Amino acid sequence: MLSLSVIVIDDDASQRKILSGYLSKIGCKVTGCESGERCIETIKKHYVDVVLTDFRMPGMNGLEVLQKVKEINPEIQVILMTAFGTVEDAVEAMKNGAWDYLSKPVDLDELELKLKKVFEHNQLIRENQLLKTQLQSESLSTDIIYKSKSIGEVLNMVARVSDSQAAVLIQGESGTGKEMIAKAIHRASPRKDKPFVAVNCAAIPEPLFESELFGHEKGAFTGAHERTKGRFEIAAGGTLFLDEVADIPLAFQVKLLRVIQEKEFQRLGSSQLLKSDVRILSATNKDMQQMVDEDLFRSDLFFRLNVIPITIPPLRERREDITELVYHFIEKQARINRRKVTGISTEAMDGLLKYDYPGNVRELENIIERAVILARNEIVTRADLPLSLHSKPKSLSNESMPLQVEQLEHKLIEKAIRTTHGVQTKAAELLGISERVLRYKLAKYGIK
Ligand SMILES: Nc1ncnc2c1ncn2[C@@H]1O[C@H](COP(=O)(O)OP(=O)(O)OP(=O)(O)O)[C@@H](O)[C@H]1O
Ligand SMILES: [Mg+2]
Incomplete structure (x- = not known):
């Protein structure tokens, strides 16, 4: 069965009837037109695969029909029927983009064969298009990563409206x-x-x-x-x-x-x-x-x-998604950039969880991409993240600067003494001060 939609143009009604009858029998959807003008009106409104047209007719001739049809839709194939002995007309038509020609009286088997070729051609084109869109839809496969209720609701909506x-x-x-x-x-x-x-x-x-x-x-x-x-x-x-x-x-x-x-x-x-x-x-x-x-x-x-x-919702309003997204992007970026990065330090994750993400998920992905590419180890660390992510300096307190400096100094010395288990020479070395200054400060702050 040839499922093609065909227009048959012939000013001779009996000829039209014979051709239409045969084409319907082999499975085509057929519209008969007594003139080229009628055919042009029809193809402006309806989808057609093939126009089968007589050459010599009152009004538009076959060549003019061909040109007009191709102007409206170049995908429609035109087959001309020429009287015996008018090969020049046929040649001219082929030059102008006709699919094929038949000499009259039309051999119906030959007609069927030629239509079959059109059918196969169209099918090939369709398969090709299908293949293209399939490729396209494969590239659409992205996983949506989330944990938040709000994105869960968005996806619920997606399922209901799709x-x-x-x-x-x-x-x-x-x-x-x-x-x-x-x-x-x-x-x-x-x-x-x-x-x-x-x-x-x-x-x-x-x-x-x-x-x-x-x-x-x-x-x-x-x-x-x-x-x-x-x-x-x-x-x-x-x-x-x-x-x-x-x-x-x-x-x-x-x-x-x-x-x-x-x-x-x-x-x-x-x-x-x-x-x-x-x-x-x-x-x-x-x-x-x-x-x-x-x-x-x-x-x-x-x-x-x-x-x-x-x-x-913006990412900062669904922070519970950040951890999952970070792991997802590390895996993705490591794969894309061929890096052996497999995880992230607690400290770095901490920084990522606190950030505000004005650029949302895309910004998070960019941060991870950069970190994965620059990472010195198999683990992304705080140092691999942009500076803007490091904890912000404490806001200015009401206390005077000398007092704040003293508090910081106190803490640093305590820490150095602890790390060196009370060995003053080592602690002084760690702090970059002399042992004498250290003893003075220990006394000042009452550190044992
Ligand atoms: N929940 C998610 N899971 C995984 N990837 C995500 C998620 N949300 C966003 N992305 C990724 O973040 C990037 C930005 O997403 P997308 O382009 O869809 O955002 P957009 O809202 O259209 O952005 P814009 O307004 O800038 O056009 C993409 O690479 C996308 O794959
Ligand atoms: Mg977009």
């Missing part, structure tokens, strides 16, 4: 794992074998938004040398992730809203309506509600995007 079509807006400070959660939703959804396409809205210059998202035809604007698919088209059947969504320019917001509502869009410079079957996820580290209140973001678009809100 099989729906609802738009999800993920909010959270920079580096909290917004993109990771978006990928987790995609992976857990029925769309997981289709593409996950991320768009960084902050990185697209304002005039290019439309062409980036919806694509453009060749020549749609200066510099459009090739027809290009937009992100909506690339994500077909899958998930479109609008990252930094607050950065979508106001002027473009209304267009995006319309496409989301009507589920249809057009490439820039084309009138063909394309169906958009994408699930929209978005993320931001801005306060979108406030932007809406200040008229910096359209409220209607915000409601469309924010059907299900998910908020990821």
Whole structure:
């Protein structure tokens, strides 16, 4: 069975009937058209694999049909039927991108053979695309490490919304794992074998938004040398992730809203309506509600995007995740950088647990990456961590400086005496002072 959708164009109704009848019998979905014009209207609205067209017809001829079809969708294959003895027409058609030609009267077995070739070709292309998206989804596999209840709740939400079509807006400070959660939703959804396409809205210059998202035809604007698919088209059947969504320019917001509502869009410079079957996820580290209140973001678009809100708390509000994340990143970074680092000293972990992480999990990962690369031993120590992580100097107390200096001196001497088990020569050496000064200080502080 050949499951192809085919348009048959012939101005001769009986000829049309014979061909259509045969094609239906071998499994094709067939639409008959009495003219090229009718065919063009149809392919603007419906998906078609093959156009089988007569050459000489009133109105558009076969060559013109071929050109127009290829303009609208180059993936549609065109087969021409030429009268006996008009080889030049056939040659011209092949030069212009026809898939093949048949001479009339059409040999039905030959027709079937040629369609079979198209079918195999299409299948190959589809398999190829599938393979690509599979590779893509493998690269999506990241473990989400956590211990906190708050992330547990986020993941619970992910599980509950993933099989729906609802738009999800993920909010959270920079580096909290917004993109990771978006990928987790995609992976857990029925769309997981289709593409996950991320768009960084902050990185697209304002005039290019439309062409980036919806694509453009060749020549749609200066510099459009090739027809290009937009992100909506690339994500077909899958998930479109609008990252930094607050950065979508106001002027473009209304267009995006319309496409989301009507589920249809057009490439820039084309009138063909394309169906958009994408699930929209978005993320931001801005306060979108406030932007809406200040008229910096359209409220209607915000409601469309924010059907299900998910908020990821900053790392400093879920410190119970730090330990696990540290072990996870040590293992990961040691593997990536081929280092034999396997653990971390208590002191270093202590420093990491106390830090505030303005850059959240990403900052923690960067700190560990650096530490693993620089580590002198198999264990990450305090010295391998950035200075900003070392305990902050004590805040200034009310006591005078001389008094604080004396207190510190007292402690240091006590410690030196303890370490040297009371051997004054050694203690003085350790402290870098003479034995005479040491005896004087011992007496001063009453140390035995
Ligand atoms: N719970 C977690 N477990 C493991 N890795 C995490 C976790 N959270 C974040 N990460 C890692 O931290 C890094 C930052 O995460 P991600 O890119 O998802 O953050 P983001 O919120 O999108 O950041 P930004 O706002 O800067 O775009 C990534 O390398 C991600 O794998
Ligand atoms: Mg991000």
